[in-house]
Amino acid sequence: MQRASLAAAALAPLAALVAACDTAEDRSASWGYVHTAIIRPSCATAACHSHLSTAGGLDLSSPDAAYSLLTGRTCGAPPHDADPIGNFVRPGQPESSQLMWMLRGEGTSLVMPPDVPLPDVEIAIVERWILEGATCD
Numbered sequence: 001m002q003r004a005s006l007a008a009a010a011l012a013p014l015a016a017l018v019a020a021c022d023t024a025e026d027r028s029a030s031w032g033y034v035h036t037a038i039i040r041p042s043c044a045t046a047a048c049h050s051h052l053s054t055a056g057g058l059d060l061s062s063p064d065a066a067y068s069l070l071t072g073r074t075c076g077a078p079p080h081d082a083d084p085i086g087n088f089v090r091p092g093q094p095e096s097s098q099l100m101w102m103l104r105g106e107g108t109s110l111v112m113p114p115d116v117p118l119p120d121v122e123i124a125i126v127e128r129w130i131l132e133g134a135t136c137d
Helices: 002-020 031-043 063-071 098-104 120-131
Strands: none
Touching (some): 031 063
């Protein structure tokens, strides 16, 4: 019983920290966060866009490969005017980015992720990342 109380006490600060980050503005919109906290756990699963199963030919499991597939440019390379492969992400233009349509289920029959849609706060973070230029930081 005492162990459970100690574990609960140790986890309380972590729970408070997570609860405090309940809006998109409270969380980072950096590529590192977007990939690690949203894309990898929600999209790069064993049955979807991972190195084990590249549904639609997309492997989103590594940050560099995912960034390249989504934006059409290499992480660290200067921006260019060419459209990304598949029009997934148009930096600065979330309304023209196929990724946003798919996450929201708008104008397409492909809603991603198909089983459990992302929470609105996570979609807002991805949108802000795109709006801020979809940089690889």
